[in-house]
Amino acid sequence: EAQVTQNPRYLITVTGKKLTVTCSQNMNHEYMSWYRQDPGLGLRQIYYSMNVEVTDKGDVPEGYKVSRKEKRNFPLILESPSPNQTSLYFCASRTWGSTDTQYFGPGTRLTVL
Amino acid sequence: GDSVTQMEGPVTLSEEAFLTINCTYTATGYPSLFWYVQYPGEGLQLLLKATKADDKGSNKGFEATYRKETTSFHLEKGSVQVSDSAVYFCALKNEMNQFYFGTGTSLTVIP
Numbered sequence: 001e002a003q004v005t006q007n008p009r010y011l012i013t014v015t016g017k018k019l020t021v022t023c024s025q026n027m028n029h030e031y032m033s034w035y036r037q038d039p040g041l042g043l044r045q046i047y048y049s050m051n052v053e054v055t056d057k058g059d060v061p062e063g064y065k066v067s068r069k070e071k072r073n074f075p076l077i078l079e080s081p082s083p084n085q086t087s088l089y090f091c092a093s094r095t096w097g098s099t100d101t102q103y104f105g106p107g108t109r110l111t112v113l
Numbered sequence: 114g115d116s117v118t119q120m121e122g123p124v125t126l127s128e129e130a131f132l133t134i135n136c137t138y139t140a141t142g143y144p145s146l147f148w149y150v151q152y153p154g155e156g157l158q159l160l161l162k163a164t165k166a167d168d169k170g171s172n173k174g175f176e177a178t179y180r181k182e183t184t185s186f187h188l189e190k191g192s193v194q195v196s197d198s199a200v201y202f203c204a205l206k207n208e209m210n211q212f213y214f215g216t217g218t219s220l221t222v223i224p
Contacts, residue, residue: 004156031210042202042216043157090156101147102212104156 002027004105006091012111013081021076021108023091029103030096032074033058034066036087037107043090049074050096081112115140119203119215126193126222134188134218136177136203144205146170146179146186151200151217160188160201193222 004025013019025032033048035058045058049068063085065077074093078085091105120135138144145164149157161170166181175190186203203215 033212035214037217040216043214045212092157096210100206101159101162102157104149104158106154106156 002103004091004093004103006089006105006108008108009106010109012113014113015082016080019078019081019110021078021089021091021110023074023076023105024072025074025091025093025103026072027093027095027103028071029093030071032068032091032093033102034064034074034076035090035092036060037090038087046076046089081110083112086110086112115144115205115207115211115213117203117205117213117215119201119218121216121218123219123221126220128195128222128224129192130222132188132190132193132197132220134201134203134220136186136188136215138184138186138203138205138213140184140205140207140213142208143181144207146177147204147206148175148177148186148188149202149204149214151202153199157202193220195222195224198222 007022030051034046035043044060047066049055089108092102094100094102116139147162148160150160151157161172163170163179169178177186177188198221200217200219202217
């Protein structure tokens with residue numbers, strides 16, 4: 001089954017404690033991205049990657065890091081989380097065609113105390 | 114820059130009522146347009162799409178027509194069901210392959 005998986009689904013942490021949210025896709029997609037979803041703001045892109053070892057900033061990259069060492073994985077790293085990073089995070093992947101659509105993971109709800 | 118504006122919710126309808134969720138966009142060139150649906154506790158799923166002007170996307174009784182003259186892509190359904198309760202996102206993909214999403218419209222359908 002084609003899917004995007006994220007782990008963990010729920011996470012409560014404290015300010016400053018480094019964390020990683022994993023994302024994996026089994027569709028051999030070149031393009032992967034991370035979004036955060038906040039009430040009234042919709043989805044905003046944090047980082048994206050067009051292929052292995054190629055990453056770039058989205059609209060709200062501050063406080064986040066990513067890596068793309070393998071095509072299927074695209075982890076999101078928060079080196080020193082702060083309360084304003086409390087949000088719902090989605091990983092997404094797609095091909096790079098003209099009519100492609102995005103496939104989303106189930107989301108990770110992060111709370112930073 | 115490119116952007117999507119959709120009507121604010123929440124929207125509450127009775128079962129079998131007619132649904133319209135407005136969406137307008139700003140983009141240069143010829144974007145592709147999408148509606149995504151997010152059911153409670155889940156990620157976004159593609160509902161329908163249209164890739165050029167005057168195309169009509171349709172799925173599960175939902176429809177939307179790509180209107181370039183009014184830069185709109187309004188979502189409609191003739192008779193909503195309780196199971197349609199979800200958050201609906203309008204989105205565009207521009208010629209640079211970048212996605213932009215609206216803020217989402219929450220729909221609740223009551224029996």
